[in-house]
Amino acid sequence: MTECTPPECVVLGLIARHGAMTPYELKARVQESVDYFWPIPHAQLYRIPARLAELGLLQEETERTGRRRRVFHLTAAGRTALKQWLADPHAPEPETRDPAQLKLFFADLGDAGDVVALAREQAAQHRYWLELYRSRHAELNLSDKVGLVSRARILKLAILHEQAYVDFWESLSTDPDPDPLDPAGTN
Amino acid sequence: MTECTPPECVVLGLIARHGAMTPYELKARVQESVDYFWPIPHAQLYRIPARLAELGLLQEETERTGRRRRVFHLTAAGRTALKQWLADPHAPEPETRDPAQLKLFFADLGDAGDVVALAREQAAQHRYWLELYRSRHAELNLSDKVGLVSRARILKLAILHEQAYVDFWESLSTDPDPDPLDPAGTN
DNA sequence: CTCCAATAGTATCATTGATACGGTATCGAT
DNA sequence: ATCGATACCGTATCAATGATACTATTGGAG
Incomplete structure (x- = not known):
């Protein structure tokens, strides 16, 4: 099982911290938190959870009321993937583009x-x-x-x-x- | 005529500074200069000059000897594009991804x-x-x-x-x- | 002369980024 | 009640990018 990429970890982390979310909510969370040191274009916040769900790290559930939005839950596998990432003290070098x-x-x-x-x-x-x-x-x-x-x-x-x-x-x-x-x- | 992107300007700038070059030489120049604050994967250094040549900012010439490599020269248009970029004091904000x-x-x-x-x-x-x-x-x-x-x-x-x-x-x-x-x- | 390492370039493919577009709920004013 | 404005929510599209694997050439060293 190959490690998550940084943006994937952002998604996992935000859901772990704040609970299940729709991509739209993710967008807001990203903006108020990591956006200025790790921007993620909003379209990605629809693609990434979908991929993570494929990998079994998130679970998709559709709202039954009104708009039937897709809500993503953290799975046990997701939590361990996150912990694993956090437990590894190694990190790729920072890239600054100015x-x-x-x-x-x-x-x-x-x-x-x-x-x-x-x-x-x-x-x-x-x-x-x-x-x-x-x-x-x-x-x-x-x-x-x-x-x-x-x-x-x-x-x-x-x-x-x-x-x-x-x-x-x-x-x-x-x-x-x-x-x-x-x-x-x-x- | 739309402005050059940063990596395009790197190519223009390096050729302006060091003279005509092949993509392979560009790769070496990038590594010894801007690489640590503006990395460019080497495949890009073949694609970018080609595009700049289409735009008339570089001119492609094929070596006649041996390997017949593609050497890229700066054109007058290229030089003015570069100067124009440099003369504009405005620059997009830095992005750091750590x-x-x-x-x-x-x-x-x-x-x-x-x-x-x-x-x-x-x-x-x-x-x-x-x-x-x-x-x-x-x-x-x-x-x-x-x-x-x-x-x-x-x-x-x-x-x-x-x-x-x-x-x-x-x-x-x-x-x-x-x-x-x-x-x-x-x- | 042949083999190796360095040189030089191409191909491929999933992922991105950017942006435009399409629907849906909400709420106040008519 | 319904109209329209405004926020809300999501998808589609397409070129550009990044990563990596692959191919080919050349110049010595032995």
């Missing part, structure tokens, strides 16, 4: 002012996200018992990351040409 | 020791990458004139990021249960 970094990397092929404009824009963007994550963190409170600790931890990392971005782009926008070999700020 | 963060997020559904094991493993991994990027930065020297500054800048950001990861996972592995609402380290 178009701005690409532009920076090729900046020498463009015009002189491009870097500063890019840096300013990026600094502003990342300041915005930094504030967003900070305020989300501040809004956490003990009443959302489910996943409070998880949320807090993940936000902390997001904040550290955004801080790094802000530092980087701000310093680039104020001083675009330091000695490239100077290791300042790299230790 | 399976370890996912495991952390769902950690409450697993066993108690899982988090620490995960954190230790991740801390080790990221310490490794941090050192890798630091040493690559240290190895930069003025003789590789092409793209020196770009390389240095990108490495600086990578180092900041890895530093953030290391801080995060190390603190989690030594103190897995701080007050989740305590904003320490988040300002």
Whole structure:
């Protein structure tokens, strides 16, 4: 039995945490939780549960009332698959894809002012996200018992990351040409 | 004329920087440069230049000697497309996909020791990458004139990021249960 | 001259991402 | 009661992608 892919685990995990759900509800749960560090397009949230049901990790049941939506339950096999995934401390490396970094990397092929404009824009963007994550963190409170600790931890990392971005782009926008070999700020 | 996608721009950019290339050479260039912040599977490096040639941004020429490989040249249109991309300070937001963060997020559904094991493993991994990027930065020297500054800048950001990861996972592995609402380290 | 490793490229196929489209419930206003 | 607006809910489609397996060429080493 081959391991689940990350998005599959998201589905399993959310259903394990919040109980049986329709794909539509999944969509909402994803948006309010993992979306910003693991986006999943909504069409996938219909395909993935179907596949997991084939594998016996979820069980599909059709509502009898009104709209007859498809509700997916976690099975015993699903729970053990999830636990197994969680118990394995190994994880593939993170992949970051940042178009701005690409532009920076090729900046020498463009015009002189491009870097500063890019840096300013990026600094502003990342300041915005930094504030967003900070305020989300501040809004956490003990009443959302489910996943409070998880949320807090993940936000902390997001904040550290955004801080790094802000530092980087701000310093680039104020001083675009330091000695490239100077290791300042790299230790 | 619709804008190029990021991987297309990578191809344009590398050819602009290093001159005409075969897909195979592209593969090597990608590996030594953008690979760690914008991986491109090698099969793509055969498909993308072909598409760019259709669009008139590259021009294909077949070697006359030996293996008759397909060499791709930058056209004038290609250069302006590249410049145009670089001149636009706007860039889509970065996407980070980190399976370890996912495991952390769902950690409450697993066993108690899982988090620490995960954190230790991740801390080790990221310490490794941090050192890798630091040493690559240290190895930069003025003789590789092409793209020196770009390389240095990108490495600086990578180092900041890895530093953030290391801080995060190390603190989690030594103190897995701080007050989740305590904003320490988040300002 | 032949065999190996490195080089170079192609083929295949399920999975994605993006987006457009099609139905259904709900509720207030007429 | 019914009309229409608005949210709710799901499917369909299609090209692009990722992963991997496979084929072919070449240049030495022995």
